Each structure stands twice: as C-alpha cells, then as structure tokens.
Amino acid sequence: MIGIIGILVIFVMVFGGYLAAGGKLGIILKALPFELMMIGGAAIGAFLISNDMAAVKHTAKDIGKVFKGPKWKAEDYRDLLCMLFELIRLARSNPVAIEEHVEAPDESSIFGRYPKIQSDKEAVALICDTMRSASMNYDDPHQVEEVLEKRMESTMHHALHSSHALQTMADGLPALGIVAAVLGVIKTMASIDQPPxxxxxxxxxxxxxxxxxxxxxxxxxxxxxxxxxxxxxxDAQFYQLIREVLVANLYNHATNICIEVGRQNTPSHCRPSFTDLEEALKAVKQEAA
Structure with a gap:
C-alpha cells in the first residue's frame, strides 16, 4: 500500500508542480508515447541482453515486493521460535523420533502446524539439513556456523540479483533519455525551415x-x-534467526536459552516480548502433551 502511495505522491508533486507553474501537458502527452517507446524499449532490451531468462523471471516476481513488503511478519517469527522449540526438545529427548520430521518435513506433524514456514523450501531445508547433520555427529558449532554463513551468503547473493538488475537499468535510463533527446534534435534540425x-x-x-x-x-x-x-x-533475517538458534543448540544450551537467543536476534519491530513467547511456548507444550 505504501508503495502505491509513494508512486502517487511522485506523480502528483512532479506534474502538479509543473502545472502550477503554468506548464502545459499537451506537448508532453504528444511526445510521451514515442519517447517512452524509445527509452523504455531500449531499457528493456538492454535488461534482456544482460540477464538470462531465470533472472528476468526472478526480477519480474520481485517487483511485487515493492507493494507487498517483507514476507515474514511478527507472528511468523513467533511461530518459527515455537517450531524450533518443538524440534530441539524432541531431538534431545528422542533422537530417533526426530528423523521422521527432518527426513519428510512435508509429512511432519510439527512442520504441519506452521504451514507458512513449511511452504518455504529454504527455511525447511536449512532446519532439516542442520539437524540431520547434527544427528550424524557433524555437530561442531564453529564449523556448522561457518557452513550456514556461507550458505546464506550464497542465497543472499542470488536473492539480490533482481535489485542489482533494476539498479543497472536505472543507471542507464538517463543516458537513454539523452539518446531520445538527440534523435528529437535531429528531427528538429531536419525541419529548420519551419516557423519558430x-x-x-x-x-x-x-x-x-x-x-x-x-x-x-x-x-x-x-x-x-x-x-x-x-x-x-x-526477509534474510528470518533465516539468520534459524542459524542462531540451531548453533546455540549445538553448544548444548538449555532449549529455552536457545529460543531466547533467537528471540533477542529477531528484528526489533517483529520481536515477541518475553511474556508473549513464554505463553506461546506453554501452549506448544500443552498441545504436545
């Protein structure tokens, strides 16, 4: 919503100021279709040249984020902490029972209670791969943290490609505007015999x-x-929270401490209060019992 408001403000302030100063839209509206075809078409063509089809689709999809905002909300962070609490507690009390959840998260009763998280492949893979590795004695906290950090850096690099592609297009648009203007001057010079x-x-x-x-x-x-x-x-902070909690688990801290580490690493505007999280965890314990 705020994205739409921003666009409206831009158009109202720019063109409203132009009209208030005595400008006339007629000449702009007459030239706009042709100028937009040249500038916009050239920008899109350059974008297609510099990106493969996967990047083009990724960028087109990510434009929606301007209007939708972040995927993960405050309740999602709370649900994530509750889900990690369940998984860690089960892994410590019954290492064999946790295997069915990390091997088949689509069929897991624990993951199933949090459908939004379950539908996110990266979050599920991050949790399951780390917990599976721990069950195979790959549980050195420093090594696991380094692996997770590199994995998230790679994911972030890929996720930011659409932003870089759009910024590259933005950097080239003023020059393409000059190209269109020069063509307009050439057209004008060809009609130099016309009245002023x-x-x-x-x-x-x-x-x-x-x-x-x-x-x-x-x-x-x-x-x-x-x-x-x-x-x-x-949105990347959601996955960083998973890393923090799972690494804390490998240090063999108490389950509640691991979850508290995650809570304190939650972005401030999405961070549940200690009391709210405690109540949510109590509800999880009662449901599990």
Missing amino acids: EVLGKMIGGALVGTFLGVFLAYGLVGPFAGKVKAVVEE
Whole structure:
C-alpha cells in the first residue's frame, strides 16, 4: 500500500508542480508515447541482453515486493521460535523420533502446524539439513556456523540479483533519455525551415526524452531497486534467526536459552516480548502433551 502511495505522491508533486507553474501537458502527452517507446524499449532490451531468462523471471516476481513488503511478519517469527522449540526438545529427548520430521518435513506433524514456514523450501531445508547433520555427529558449532554463513551468503547473493538488475537499468535510463533527446534534435534540425512556434514545440518534444529518462531512473526504477533490496535483506533475517538458534543448540544450551537467543536476534519491530513467547511456548507444550 505504501508503495502505491509513494508512486502517487511522485506523480502528483512532479506534474502538479509543473502545472502550477503554468506548464502545459499537451506537448508532453504528444511526445510521451514515442519517447517512452524509445527509452523504455531500449531499457528493456538492454535488461534482456544482460540477464538470462531465470533472472528476468526472478526480477519480474520481485517487483511485487515493492507493494507487498517483507514476507515474514511478527507472528511468523513467533511461530518459527515455537517450531524450533518443538524440534530441539524432541531431538534431545528422542533422537530417533526426530528423523521422521527432518527426513519428510512435508509429512511432519510439527512442520504441519506452521504451514507458512513449511511452504518455504529454504527455511525447511536449512532446519532439516542442520539437524540431520547434527544427528550424524557433524555437530561442531564453529564449523556448522561457518557452513550456514556461507550458505546464506550464497542465497543472499542470488536473492539480490533482481535489485542489482533494476539498479543497472536505472543507471542507464538517463543516458537513454539523452539518446531520445538527440534523435528529437535531429528531427528538429531536419525541419529548420519551419516557423519558430513549430520548432519550439519540436524542441520541447525532444526535451521530453531527457526528462523521461531522468524521471524514470530516479523517480521509479531506482526506488524500486532500493525497496527490493531492503525487503530481501529484511526477509534474510528470518533465516539468520534459524542459524542462531540451531548453533546455540549445538553448544548444548538449555532449549529455552536457545529460543531466547533467537528471540533477542529477531528484528526489533517483529520481536515477541518475553511474556508473549513464554505463553506461546506453554501452549506448544500443552498441545504436545
């Protein structure tokens, strides 16, 4: 919602200010379709040249994050801590019983109680792979933490590709606007024998290209790239919380301490209070009993 509001503010302030200053939209609207075809078409073409089809699809999907915001909400962090509490407690009390959950998370009763987390392949794989490795005695906290860190860095690098692609497009749009403007000047020079009022409109139309390139770069595409990056980085904290809790578990801290480590590493605006989390964990214990 806030993304839509931002776009409306941009258009109202830019074009509203132009009209308030006595500008006329007629010349802009007349030149806009042709300038947009040249600038937008060239930008899209350059984007397709510099990215493969997987990256193109990934970027198109990630544009939705500008309007949807982060995937993980406060209740999801609380559910994650509750789920990890169940898994760690079961792994310590019955190492054999935990195997059916980490080997087949789609059929797990524990994962099934948290469908949103269960549907996220990366979160489930991160939990199951780490707990499976621990059951095979690969449980050195330092080594596991290093492996998880590298894995998340790789995942983050891939997730940020769409943001980088959009930013590259934004960086090129002003130059493409100049290209369109130069073509407009060439067109104007070919009609140099026309009256001044005609030449004035033609030059104005050419300058629409420069305006459009800069406007799209800094008013839309650039902010889109920044928002996608911010959302990706915030969602990554969900997986970092998994790492913190599972590594704390490998240090053989008490289960409640492991969960408290995770709670304190939860982003402040999504962090459940100690009391709220305790009540949620009590409900989990009662349901398990």
